Amino acid sequence: MGRMDERIAIVTGAGRGIGRGIAEKLAAEGATVVATDVDGDTARDTAAALGGSAVGLATDVADRASVDETVADVRARFGRIDVLVNNAGWDKAGPFVDSDPADWDKVIRINLYGVLHTSKAVLPIMAEQGGGRVVNLASDAGRVGSSGEAVYSAAKGGVIAFTKTCAREMARHRIGVNCVCPGPTDTALFAEFAGDDPKLREALTRAIPLRRLAQPEDLAGAVAFLASDEAAYITGQTLSVSGGLTMS
Incomplete structure (x- = not known):
C-alpha cells in the first residue's frame, strides 16, 4: 500500500525536470497522476513512462481557459x-534594469x-x-x-x-496548502538559465553546504510528503529544499 493510493493528482509542468520527478514520485506512492505541460508531447511522454492510469494533457497555466478545460x-x-x-x-536571467517588460x-x-488559475479551478472542487x-x-x-531574477523573485x-492566505481560507474545508522552495536544481531549465x-x-x-545542486528527486520527496496524509496537520508552511544554501 502506498500513501497516495487512490489519489488523483495533477502536476503542472510535468514534462521534464522537477515536475517530471514529482510526477514519478507520486505515481510510485500510488497516485493516479495527471501530468500537464505547455508542451503536450512531453506531458504525454511523462504519462506513458508512468503507465497505469496516468494521463498527459497539454495545458498552458498562463491561460485560464486552458486550465479550466484541463480541470474539467x-x-x-x-x-x-x-x-x-x-x-x-x-x-530569463539578467539585471532588472536591462530587462524587457x-x-x-x-x-x-x-x-x-x-x-x-489552477487554484481558482481546483480549490472549489476540493472544498466540495x-x-x-x-x-x-x-x-x-x-x-x-x-x-538576475528580480521579476521571478517577485512572482515567487x-x-x-498566496499559499499562506489560501491555507487560512481553505482550512475549514480540510484543504492543506503548503509551499516548497527549491534551491538551484540540476535540470534542463537551469542549464538554459545559466547558459550551461x-x-x-x-x-x-x-x-551550497551539501556541495551539490539539487536533483529533481530531492524536491519530489518533500512534495510527496506535503501531499500525503502524513502532513495532515501542516498547512501554510514554506519549506526550502536547498542543501542548506538558505536557512530560516
Whole structure:
C-alpha cells in the first residue's frame, strides 16, 4: 500500500525536470497522476513512462481557459481531484534594469497567474469533496532574492504569500496548502538559465553546504510528503529544499 493510493493528482509542468520527478514520485506512492505541460508531447511522454492510469494533457497555466478545460477534463475522467502540485515555471536571467517588460509579463503570467488559475479551478472542487492537498513550488529567490531574477523573485514571493492566505481560507474545508522552495536544481531549465556555464555551476556548488545542486528527486520527496496524509496537520508552511544554501 502506498500513501497516495487512490489519489488523483495533477502536476503542472510535468514534462521534464522537477515536475517530471514529482510526477514519478507520486505515481510510485500510488497516485493516479495527471501530468500537464505547455508542451503536450512531453506531458504525454511523462504519462506513458508512468503507465497505469496516468494521463498527459497539454495545458498552458498562463491561460485560464486552458486550465479550466484541463480541470474539467480531469473531473470528467476521474470524478475528483485530491492533490494539486503547482510546479510550472519559467525565467530569463539578467539585471532588472536591462530587462524587457514583455518578459516581465511572461514571468508573472506563468509563475504567479499560473498558480492563481489552477487554484481558482481546483480549490472549489476540493472544498466540495471535503478535503485535498495543494503544494505550490515557489523558490528561495522569493524568500531571499536572487541576482538576475528580480521579476521571478517577485512572482515567487507572491506565490509564498498566496499559499499562506489560501491555507487560512481553505482550512475549514480540510484543504492543506503548503509551499516548497527549491534551491538551484540540476535540470534542463537551469542549464538554459545559466547558459550551461560551468563556472556558475561550480560557484553555486561551492556555496551550497551539501556541495551539490539539487536533483529533481530531492524536491519530489518533500512534495510527496506535503501531499500525503502524513502532513495532515501542516498547512501554510514554506519549506526550502536547498542543501542548506538558505536557512530560516
